[in-house]
Amino acid sequence: MSQWSQVQQLEIKFLEQVDQFYDDNFPMEIRHLLAQWIEGQDWEAASNNEAMAMILLQNLLIQVDEQLDRVSQEKNLLLIHNLKRIRKLLQGKYHGNPMHIAVIISNCLREERRILAAASMPVQGPLEKSLQNSVVSERQRNVEHKVSAIKNSAQLTDQDVKYLEDLQEEFDFRYKTIQSLEQSDKNSALIKQEMLALQAMLNTLDYKRKEVLSKIGRVIHEIDMLMSNMLTEELLDWKRRQQIACIGGPLHGGLDQLQNCFTLLAESLFQVRRQLEKLDELLTRLTYDGDPIPVQRPQLLEKVNFLLYNLFRNSFVVERQPCMPTHPQRPMVLKTLIQFTVKLRLLIKLPELNYQIRVKATIDNNRRFVLCGTHVKAMNMDESANGSLSVEFRHLQPKEMKSSAGSKGNEGPHMVTEELHSISFETQVCLYGLTINLETSSLPVVMISNVSQLPNAWASIIWYNLSTNDPQNLSFFNNPPAATLSQLLEVLSWQFSSYVGRGLNSEQLSMLAEKLIGQQVSYNDYQLSWAKFCKEHLPGKSFTFWVWLEAILDLIKKHVLPLWIDGYVMGFVSKEKERILLKDKTPGTFLLRFSESNLGGITFTWVDQLENGKYVTFHSVEPYNKGRLSALPFADILRDYKVIMADNVPENPLKYLYPDIPKDKAFGKHYSCQPNEVSKPSDGGVKGYVPSVFIPVSKILNDSTDPHSPSDLLPMSPSVYAVLREHLSPTVIETAVCCKLFHS
Numbered sequence: 001m002s003q004w005s006q007v008q009q010l011e012i013k014f015l016e017q018v019d020q021f022y023d024d025n026f027p028m029e030i031r032h033l034l035a036q037w038i039e040g041q042d043w044e045a046a047s048n049n050e051a052m053a054m055i056l057l058q059n060l061l062i063q064v065d066e067q068l069d070r071v072s073q074e075k076n077l078l079l080i081h082n083l084k085r086i087r088k089l090l091q092g093k094y095h096g097n098p099m100h101i102a103v104i105i106s107n108c109l110r111e112e113r114r115i116l117a118a119a120s121m122p123v124q125g126p127l128e129k130s131l132q133n134s135v136v137s138e139r140q141r142n143v144e145h146k147v148s149a150i151k152n153s154a155q156l157t158d159q160d161v162k163y164l165e166d167l168q169e170e171f172d173f174r175y176k177t178i179q180s181l182e183q184s185d186k187n188s189a190l191i192k193q194e195m196l197a198l199q200a201m202l203n204t205l206d207y208k209r210k211e212v213l214s215k216i217g218r219v220i221h222e223i224d225m226l227m228s229n230m231l232t233e234e235l236l237d238w239k240r241r242q243q244i245a246c247i248g249g250p251l252h253g254g255l256d257q258l259q260n261c262f263t264l265l266a267e268s269l270f271q272v273r274r275q276l277e278k279l280d281e282l283l284t285r286l287t288y289d290g291d292p293i294p295v296q297r298p299q300l301l302e303k304v305n306f307l308l309y310n311l312f313r314n315s316f317v318v319e320r321q322p323c324m325p326t327h328p329q330r331p332m333v334l335k336t337l338i339q340f341t342v343k344l345r346l347l348i349k350l351p352e353l354n355y356q357i358r359v360k361a362t363i364d365n366n367r368r369f370v371l372c373g374t375h376v377k378a379m380n381m382d383e384s385a386n387g388s389l390s391v392e393f394r395h396l397q398p399k400e401m402k403s404s405a406g407s408k409g410n411e412g413p414h415m416v417t418e419e420l421h422s423i424s425f426e427t428q429v430c431l432y433g434l435t436i437n438l439e440t441s442s443l444p445v446v447m448i449s450n451v452s453q454l455p456n457a458w459a460s461i462i463w464y465n466l467s468t469n470d471p472q473n474l475s476f477f478n479n480p481p482a483a484t485l486s487q488l489l490e491v492l493s494w495q496f497s498s499y500v501g502r503g504l505n506s507e508q509l510s511m512l513a514e515k516l517i518g519q520q521v522s523y524n525d526y527q528l529s530w531a532k533f534c535k536e537h538l539p540g541k542s543f544t545f546w547v548w549l550e551a552i553l554d555l556i557k558k559h560v561l562p563l564w565i566d567g568y569v570m571g572f573v574s575k576e577k578e579r580i581l582l583k584d585k586t587p588g589t590f591l592l593r594f595s596e597s598n599l600g601g602i603t604f605t606w607v608d609q610l611e612n613g614k615y616v617t618f619h620s621v622e623p624y625n626k627g628r629l630s631a632l633p634f635a636d637i638l639r640d641y642k643v644i645m646a647d648n649v650p651e652n653p654l655k656y657l658y659p660d661i662p663k664d665k666a667f668g669k670h671y672s673c674q675p676n677e678v679s680k681p682s683d684g685g686v687k688g689y690v691p692s693v694f695i696p697v698s699k700i701l702n703d704s705t706d707p708h709s710p711s712d713l714l715p716m717s718p719s720v721y722a723v724l725r726e727h728l729s730p731t732v733i734e735t736a737v738c739c740k741l742f743h744s
Contacts, residue, residue: 002035003035003039003116004031004035004038004039004112005035006116010115010116010119011119014119017115018112020253021108021111021251022108024089025093025101025386026104026108029083030060030090033067034060034067038105039109041056041059043102043105043106044102044328046098046106047099047102047103047106047328048099048323048325048326048328049325050099052102053098053099053102056098057094057095057098057101057102060090061087061091064086065087067083068083068087071083096382097383097384106328107251110251111251113498113501113502114248114249114250114494114497114498114503116497116502116503117493117494117497117503118503126484126486126487126490127244127490139233139234140234142230143230143231143261144257144260146222146226147260147264148264150219150223150265150268151264151268153215153218153219154219154268154272155271157215157272158271160208160211160212161212161278161279163208164209164212167201167204167205168282168285168286170201171198171201171202172285174198174201178194178195202288206291210292212275212279213279213292213297213300216275216300220307223265223307226265227265227314231265234254235258235314235317239317239471240469242321242443243443243465246331246332246443246461247461247491248494248495248498248499255317255319255345255347256386256388258347259345259347262314263349263350265311266308266311266315266348269307269308269311272304273301273305273432276301279293280293280297283297308434311348312346312429312436313436313438313439315347316344316347316425316438316439316440317344317345317347317440318342318343318425318441318442318443319343319344320341320342321342321443322334322341322342322423322442323341323342324339325339325340327454329498330454330458330461332443332461333445333446333448333457334446334447335398335448335450335451335454336369336397336399336400336448336449337398337399339373339397340396340397340398342393342442343393344379344390344391344425344440346379348389349381349387349389352431353379353389354382355380356378356429356430357379357389357427357428357429358377358379358427359376359378359391359425360376360425361423362375362425363421363423364424368401369399369400369401370398370399370401371397371398372398372399373397374395374396375393378391379427400447400449417448417460418446418460418477418480419447419477420444420445420446420460420464420473420475420477421444421445421474422441422442422444422445422472423442423445424439424440424441424442425439425440425441426439441472443464443465444471444476446460446461455547456546456547459534459546459550460534462491462495463480463483463533466483467480467481477530480529480530482527482528482529482530483527483530483533484526484527484528485513485523485526486523486525488528489509489512489523492512493509496553499553500557500561500565501561501564501565502564502565502567504572507572508570508572509572511572511574512549512572514574515538515596516528516532516545532545533545534546541597543599547599552571554626555594555600555601555602555625555626558626559602559626559629559630559633559634560602560634562670563635568592568657568661569592569602570591570593570658571594572594573591573593575605575620578593578618579618581658582605582606582607582616582618582658585607585659586607586655586656587607587608587609587616588653588654589655589656589660590653590655590656590657590658591657595623597623600625601624602629602634603620603621603623603624604620604621605618605619605621606618606619606653606654619653621641624637632696633672635670635672636671636672638654638663639664639671640696641654641696642696
């Protein structure tokens with residue numbers, strides 16, 4: 001079943017979540033019509049490879065054209081109209097930046113997988129629940145409402161300033177007219193009446209000046225309060241959501257909304273600044289005793305400038321954290337001399353700043369590492385599909401400096417994976433007479449020099465971002481805090497949903513909890529140490545919990561991915577629980593689980609019945625590792641597996657996948673070929689040879705109840721096999737093969 005088909009079967013509350021991240025950037029109509037094709041492309045790789053992204057974009061447009069041809073024949077006018085609009089939109093929006101649509105589609109697919117995983121959980125995880133707090137959503141709406149109200153107030157004050165300016169111009173004209181009269185004329189009754197009218201106008205001017213200054217003060221106060229409270233909280237919440245998204249959690253939306261708020265506030269502050277400048281102009285033309293402008297204007301202008309400084313400083317954010325294109329699902333782990341990408345955005349989007357802000361990237365201050373490549377670039381509105389003011393560094397490389405002795409510092413296989421570093425960015429904004437220096441930093445990154453260090457480095461990234469919302473605690477691992485086990489388990493499920501397309505259910509997570517802390521009545525409030533997670537070996541094993549889990553992720557990704565996504569790999573189940581599940585099942589029922597004693601191993605256990613029919617026995621095959629699975633697909637192993645009991649004919653003991661799914665129904669679509677599709681000698685192969693076929697066989701002795709290992713896979717020429725099938729029955733062939741196996 002395709003991922004999109006699974007999504008469509010979700011409950012309405014989960015479908016509402018899906019609806020939130022499909023918009024004109026990637027319309028749901030395209031996701032629906034091209035579901036299988038979209039899921040068959042590597043959008044994650046394309047999100048960091050421009051050439052690959054361009055090819056995928058072109059292929060996407062071709063797919064849309066094919067759908068247009070189809071619906072045109074069906075004369076579906078509405079769908080024809082929508083597809084034409086969507087095609088034009090995709091072509092125009094992404095032609096200049098194809099990687100952006102790759103990022104969007106990759107994120108959508110990942111978010112679908114996360115929601116599917118969440119739907120399989122009995123309750124929502126504690127971390128995800130906190131991120132979807134209704135109070136937070138209410139605050140977001142309040143911020144947007146207040147920003148809009150502030151913008152309206154600033155515009156209304158503009159009208160008041162204009163009225164004041166007109167009133168003063170009239171006063172100036174009438175006053176200068178009187179001043180131009182002869183002294184004798186000034187004593188007339190009419191002029192005296194005019195002087196009284198001018199005094200009334202001056203009183204009105206004074207009142208209006210005070211009123212305008214009061215309104216400006218209120219606007220400034222509203223902006224100050226909003227920035228100090230709700231907007232700051234919104235920005236901090238977004239940064240926390242970004243942290244969680246980096247370690248596999250829900251996508252962190254909301255940056256466009258924040259940009260809208262920051263931009264409107266900046267526009268309002270600059271509007272107020274112009275109003276104060278206009279008051280200064282009016283002051284130069286007219287002042288008087290008790291004039292409020294020279295008293296209040298300097299203080300208000302100072303406050304406006306202060307708010308602008310703070311607003312700009314908070315608006316400079318890392319939109320996409322540092323990430324190597326080769327490992328898109330392992331952000332913040334950087335390998336020396338390997339390029340990484342990072343994207344920054346200024347949330348204040350003003351046309352005057354386009355291409356005017358140059359950003360410089362540096363790393364740390366200890367001079368241990370330097371950044372090679374283009375580390376100074378200008379922010380612009382042309383590279384982003386949504387027109388944001390941003391800059392993306394795509395060709396940065398960290399390089400470790402040589403030590404004073406002439407040898408490289410810690411570079412090599414022993415580089416510390418708990419040592420945190422920071423990528424820093426600085427720039428300067430010059431606008432309307434203001435000069436503002438801006439600085440920001442990435443979340444802490446871990447440097448590695450060998451890809452073998454990647455698992456432990458990623459564990460450090462997970463632990464840091466799970467445990468703290470401090471964006472710059474580089475000494476975190478000097479004394480790493482414990483983590484709540486329930487939250488850690490949720491993050492571990494995210495590793496599976498984001499990396500291999502299917503998260504973990506409550507039973508699988510319970511097994512992992514027992515693996516970490518043993519049997520517990522409840523693990524919701526249990527505090528797990530960093531050492532227990534990543535430093536200490538599992539009891540009786542030569543590896544840590546995290547190394548064991550990471551090896552399983554790698555095994556799934558490379559060798560059993562389709563079976564895992566379909567939900568046919570139970571995976572995390574202890575031997576004891578395995579026997580409880582199988583003991584009452586039909587003989588030949590089996591399940592698939594990951595080995596607890598071998599790194600990156602998967603095995604299957606089946607239940608059998610003894611001859612007396614009163615007792616059952618269990619058989620587990622030696623775990624298959626990546627070496628064996630590279631030679632033969634796991635689905636084919638399950639199809640072709642044979643076992644021979646002493647003096648009996650070999651047969652495949654695997655009949656039903658737990659609980660009662662016929663084996664071929666479960667795995668049939670994943671077989672590489674049907675058993676009878678065997679090559680003839682004329683089919684070729686390497687010159688001088690004919691192709692081989694591998695048949696996995698195990699032998700179980702009658703006097704032993706212990707599990708036994710599978711033999712080495714046996715090569716047999718397909719041509720020989722084909723000839724044998726023409727002259728001998730399958731039973732005779734299998735007997736001969738097994739006799740050859742166990743007696744040679």
